Amino acid sequence: MAALCQKCNKEFHPSNLIAGMFCFPCYKKVLKSAKRGTKILGFFASFYLITPIIAGIVSLLIILAGLSWLLTLYAAIWIFISLIGAFPHMHGVMTPKKVEETERNYEDQLQKYIPGKISYCHYHPTREAIGRCGMCIKPFCTEDFYFQRIRIPKGPYRSYSFEQPAYCLKCGDDFKNNIKISPILFTLLSVGIFLFFELFYPDSSLYTIVVLIPLFICVVALPLGFLYLRGKLYRKSF
Numbered sequence: 001m002a003a004l005c006q007k008c009n010k011e012f013h014p015s016n017l018i019a020g021m022f023c024f025p026c027y028k029k030v031l032k033s034a035k036r037g038t039k040i041l042g043f044f045a046s047f048y049l050i051t052p053i054i055a056g057i058v059s060l061l062i063i064l065a066g067l068s069w070l071l072t073l074y075a076a077i078w079i080f081i082s083l084i085g086a087f088p089h090m091h092g093v094m095t096p097k098k099v100e101e102t103e104r105n106y107e108d109q110l111q112k113y114i115p116g117k118i119s120y121c122h123y124h125p126t127r128e129a130i131g132r133c134g135m136c137i138k139p140f141c142t143e144d145f146y147f148q149r150i151r152i153p154k155g156p157y158r159s160y161s162f163e164q165p166a167y168c169l170k171c172g173d174d175f176k177n178n179i180k181i182s183p184i185l186f187t188l189l190s191v192g193i194f195l196f197f198e199l200f201y202p203d204s205s206l207y208t209i210v211v212l213i214p215l216f217i218c219v220v221a222l223p224l225g226f227l228y229l230r231g232k233l234y235r236k237s238f
Ligand SMILES: [Zn+2]
Pocket: 005, 006, 007, 008, 009, 010, 022, 023, 024, 025, 026, 027
């Protein structure tokens, strides 16, 4: 039985596809772009906890300078920056440290990997593995996997549903435990500060609604999205 790598479309035994989707060479590229992404997020995350303070101080300076028409624009930009910074605080897997850990696991498993040879479950050495965990990269059988349904794009307007053996039980629990909703409070605090100033200097109310409502929706959607991610993982019953 062979399965396709979703990136290079070459055939592999499923026990050597990482997260049920990628061959070893392709996963190296996946990790490389993940690392780049987490570095950018990490920059914004580094000052996330003081974003409400900066929101307050700069708003005050804008008003003192008599430029209150600038307030909505500043609010929009700042809430956006704050949302980017919130990501790694809410999703512990999206940090450079975590990606580096996965890279080390990858190199470890690459040493043991023999192309063309079937890999067996890390816990059940007599069972053929059905995939490799996306974080520890070890091979596992059905019983040891958390699955999730994802949609894979196929052509510009079509996609198909794919059942992905995503993480082993240990890494899957780690993934779930690292998703936290509370850090969104810092963004909400910034939003509160902006609303306070807008109420006292309401010279751009329509503009405020048009620009800020979509951002407020994002502020609500972000934690819901993370809760959804956490709830998506399931085990197969026997
Ligand atoms: Zn590939």
